[in-house]
Amino acid sequence: xxxxxxxxxxxxxxxxxxxxxxxxLIRTISKVPGMPKLFKNLYVIDHKNLEKExxxxxxxxxxxxxxxxxKDAKLYNELSNFGFGFVEIGTLTPKPQDGNPKKxxxxxxxxxxxxxxxGFNNGGVEDAVKxxxxxxxxxxxxxxxxxxxxxxxxxxxxxxxxxxxxxxxVDYFVVNVSSPNTPNLRALQDKEPLTNLLKALQVLNFxxxxxKPILLKIAPDLTNEQLDDIIDIVKTxxxxxxxxxxxxxxxxxxxxxxxxxxxxxxxxxxTSRSTEVIKYLAEKSNKAFPIIGVGGIHSVKDxxxxxxxxxxxxxxxxxxxxxxxxxxxxxxxxxxxS
Numbered sequence: 001x002x003x004x005x006x007x008x009x010x011x012x013x014x015x016x017x018x019x020x021x022x023x024x025l026i027r028t029i030s031k032v033p034g035m036p037k038l039f040k041n042l043y044v045i046d047h048k049n050l051e052k053e054x055x056x057x058x059x060x061x062x063x064x065x066x067x068x069x070x071k072d073a074k075l076y077n078e079l080s081n082f083g084f085g086f087v088e089i090g091t092l093t094p095k096p097q098d099g100n101p102k103k104x105x106x107x108x109x110x111x112x113x114x115x116x117x118x119g120f121n122n123g124g125v126e127d128a129v130k131x132x133x134x135x136x137x138x139x140x141x142x143x144x145x146x147x148x149x150x151x152x153x154x155x156x157x158x159x160x161x162x163x164x165x166x167x168x169x170v171d172y173f174v175v176n177v178s179s180p181n182t183p184n185l186r187a188l189q190d191k192e193p194l195t196n197l198l199k200a201l202q203v204l205n206f207x208x209x210x211x212k213p214i215l216l217k218i219a220p221d222l223t224n225e226q227l228d229d230i231i232d233i234v235k236t237x238x239x240x241x242x243x244x245x246x247x248x249x250x251x252x253x254x255x256x257x258x259x260x261x262x263x264x265x266x267x268x269x270x271t272s273r274s275t276e277v278i279k280y281l282a283e284k285s286n287k288a289f290p291i292i293g294v295g296g297i298h299s300v301k302d303x304x305x306x307x308x309x310x311x312x313x314x315x316x317x318x319x320x321x322x323x324x325x326x327x328x329x330x331x332x333x334x335x336x337x338s
Contacts, residue, residue, distance in 0.1 A: 002324030061085035066315035067143035090143030096124035108256035117263030132169035142170035213240035220245035241290035271296025282310025
């Protein structure tokens, strides 16, 4: 029904407007008595074989919703009814910011892809915390970044502000230094600044009564030498894992009219590269740390390939938009059998 009827209608309109419309629709429908239970009956699968324990957390299933979909933690409770084992909110910044000028979100239908240059548009971390206090048992990841106006030499302070504000309300943290849509942000992926940033967060983390997992989200555009640096950094800073990967700046092989738009590319064109990065990190590190695989998962086959490559958990974003919530259920059904 989604791909045959709902998606063709939604894809007739501006993607950012559709995103906000869909959020409003899901929120409204979920307030109707019996609808949350109906969604759960349709999409949620509870099975012992799906349960996964990782960095001290118990996941109901290994299929999560990637950051960027519910940036401001407005719909995580309702979205969990579509079968996700966890939801990652953000990227959040200390201060609210509008992000980049519109138009900034583009569908590449011929490529089953999306290009976005949103620019960390969000209402600020404190605004999200108000809604996270209403969590009804959803396992939440908190993806954090820096404000656009904050120079890189002061970036650590922005991440620390977000870390402290979210600490009591998320289950794990994701440090985002890999978005291509904030000027100079990716420079923080260089070994020295990244090590310093993660060490500073770990100092805060270990001052808490109980520490929480910290993961690093990396770009798919890193070279093997840079991936080797990532492995060293994880070991040095003792963070808990890596999310591979964010969007790409590559435009190789695209067919759609919007292929020349600037921003981060997600969807099917990223499938192979993100799997390659997962496999490289897993093999070169001898599986020394957990990996969450994300990038171009549009089918059960894509999901299983990520897991076979070394991913412990996976996340959907663009695949969820193109394929609908049935994809979450299909992946979980396949994982029960595997």
